[in-house]
Amino acid sequence: MLDLHILRLVLPSAFASYGAGKLKEYDYRKTALAHGFTINRVSGDKLAEFPIEKARPRSVYYYIFMSSTSILGYSICNPDAPATASASVSVTRCLAAAVGVVH
Numbered sequence: 001m002l003d004l005h006i007l008r009l010v011l012p013s014a015f016a017s018y019g020a021g022k023l024k025e026y027d028y029r030k031t032a033l034a035h036g037f038t039i040n041r042v043s044g045d046k047l048a049e050f051p052i053e054k055a056r057p058r059s060v061y062y063y064i065f066m067s068s069t070s071i072l073g074y075s076i077c078n079p080d081a082p083a084t085a086s087a088s089v090s091v092t093r094c095l096a097a098a099v100g101v102v103h
Contacts, residue, residue: 015094027058027059031050067089067092070088070091071085071088
């Protein structure tokens with residue numbers, strides 16, 4: 001029984017990490033393409049010249065929108081349970097990670 005409990009805690013974290021990594025790779029590729037950089041997986045990229053400040057916050061707006069929407073939705077449906085509203089952010093983050101894994 002303990003093994004299933006640990007899996008319930010570990011699997012969402014693993015999926016979230018994997019999904020966030022894939023999303024960051026996507027942001028990196030899009031930023032490199034927009035600024036004329038070529039991605040070289042063998043010898044590496046010239047990161048000293050790469051505009052990392054443009055690539056990092058590219059997808060933060062998706063997380064803000066999903067978190068805000070989930071908190072607002074749960075707050076309207078459950079006005080007497082504020083902890084449920086904050087827990088909805090965790091559920092939304094896990095769902096976003098699952099979508100990232102599928103795509």
